[in-house]
Amino acid sequence: MTITTPNDTAYLSAENGFTVFQYGKLRIRFRAPYSLERYTDVKQWDNGYLVVDAQYKQNTVPEEEYIDLEPILNDLYINANSFMQPIKKVKIAHD
Template sequence: MSTSQISSRHSNHTAYLSAENGFTVFEYGKARIRFRAPYSLERYTGVKQWDNGYLVVNAKYKHNTAPEEEYIDLAPILSDLYIDADHFLQPIKKVEIAHA
């Protein structure tokens, strides 16, 4: 990703969510946060709701043909990483699925 892409992503207040090699990846600006995903997660298919660190998403799992609704709370994850959740999350207005 080029510097202009990073800048553009940060300035538009959009974060990106994806699944990669057994991890969930949350990206905003220059930050890329990875945390363990459920073992059978194939991909995220949509973001239904963003509420200052709390996500409601649709996820596709190996054991089910239809997407399932999942919930991700970023605040405790950020806290465990010694990141000030309020400061980090405040500028994010929406989250989209990153398509690789």
């Protein structure tokens, strides 16, 4: 999937057992819970900290989840502050 990104928008999705965070040309994948089907809503973006609703196989209603991108970016030797600074919003990527 190719996403055209406005300069201030990043995208979140679930794909083949991974969470995918995409901003510009950078696409970061990290292991997601085994039963995650998809993300349904981004409730909050706070400079690398996400509050999202996620749909799981074992539950009929979405559950609130939390994702902290800073340690993930740091483990990838990406300067988290520089990378996240221009991002003003995060949307769910739809196939």
